[in-house]
Amino acid sequence: MLYQVVESNKNAFNAGSKATADITSIAEKMNFKPLYVHHIEAKNNIFSKIVNQIRYFFEWSQLYKEVEDNSVILLQHPFRNRQCNREKNILKLKERKNVKVISLIHDIEELRNSVYNEHNRSEFEFMVRVADQFIVHNSKMKEWLKDKGVGESKIVILEIFDYLSDSPINEKNFANNIIIAGNLDLSKSAYLGEIQNVSNLNFDLYGVNYKNNASPNIAYHGAFKPEELSEQFTSGFGLVWDGTSIDTCDGNTGNYLRYNNPHKLSLYISSGVPVVIWKEAALATFVKEKGIGLCVNSLTECAELISNMSKDQYDEICSRVNEESIKLRSGFYSKRALEEALRRIQNI
Structure with missing residues (x-):
């Protein structure tokens, strides 16, 4: 029997919730039965937090009873909230019911290093302890896990996150426009404070926490739900960038691109938009091999490459993007990664 633990948070409205929801949907179509653990955003008082923990205690106890012996259970890591009785019951499932665990990793906080704390350290160590198979973003993340002592035979590479959608793909127009979608908070992506200095590029911004940066080459279009975004993109390139500078990707968030598969790249490809990505990012290899965008050292270099590109060259890139879009949308x-993890578990 196949199961998956699903953290249900109805208040979630961000790319992260889209990523986990898509995995849940894909796994369910593969007959992974959802087992729900509900979370309600706690008000800033002790009573609300206690109520949540009581709910966790009973839901994890019920979950343990429901799972059959010799089953496989899919966990999406990391769990974002402390959950009373979770670790105890996962260990009981492994020890008493011979349940195998697939851990699909969304983030590794030690690598991101912006909110790495005792909870995140403990969460990672427990994941390594219980997982029989890991699904990781890419080869760079695989090598990092191997350095942490995880055996190569336990690691499956995802390659890129899917992005389920049935929205129509608009035909893209060739233009020197750069799409930036996501959290536009300058404290997270300080490079946004410099994009007005990039000559020969126009920037189309979509997302939350935007602070007005009056400049003729910047247009803010508002915030949209994930399923609504693709219809907004009509031209140009989608940007995968982070850090403090337009000249490189630096700092904790920039360095994380060396290991992480940013979900916004999947958004762009699913929407039929060619991408621009930092040349040292882990996914730059994927972009180059598939021929679906530009790999650059700086946004100034990006402007130069686009200025020397023809419409026919852009249309050829769009054609390859659309081929990948079909894969991500399905x-x-x-x-493929889940099937490989299951195959390996069956051979244990």
Whole structure:
């Protein structure tokens, strides 16, 4: 029997919730039965937090009873909230019911290093302890896990996150426009404070926490739900960038691109948009091999490459992007990784 633990948070409205929801949907179509653990955003008082923990205690106890012997259970890591009775019951499932665990990793906080704390350290160590198979973003993350002592035979590479969608793909127009979608908070992505200094590029911004940066080459279009975004993109390139500078990706968030598969890249490809990505990012290899965008050292270099590009060259890139879009919209990469993890577990 196949199961998956699903953290249910109805208040979630961000790319992260889209990523986990898509994995849940893809796994369910593969007959992973959802087992729900509900979270309600606690008000800033002790009573609300206690109520949540009581709910966790009973839901994890019920979850343990429901799972059959010799089953496989999919966990999406990391769990974002402390949950009373979770670790105890996962260990009981492994020890008493011979349950195998697939851990699909969304983030590794030690690598991101912006909110790494005792909870995140403990969460990672427990994941390594219980997982029989890991699904990781890419080869760079795989090598990092191997350095942490995880055996190569336990690691499956996802390659890229899928992005389920049935929204129509608009035909893209060639233009020197750069799309930036996501959290526009300058404290998270300080490079946004410098984009007005990039000559020969126009920037189309979509997302939350935008602070007005009056400049003729910047247009803010508002915040949209994930399923609504693709219809907004009509031209140009989607940017995968982070850090403090337009000249390189630096700092904790910039360095994380060396290991992470940013979900916004999947958003762009699913929407039929060619991408621009930092040349040292882990996913730059994927972009180059698939021929679906530009790999650059700086945004100034990006402007130069686009200025020397023809419409025919842009249309050829769009054609290859659309081929990949079909895969991402259907869950191709997640399904392939889950199938490989199951095959390996069956051979244990």
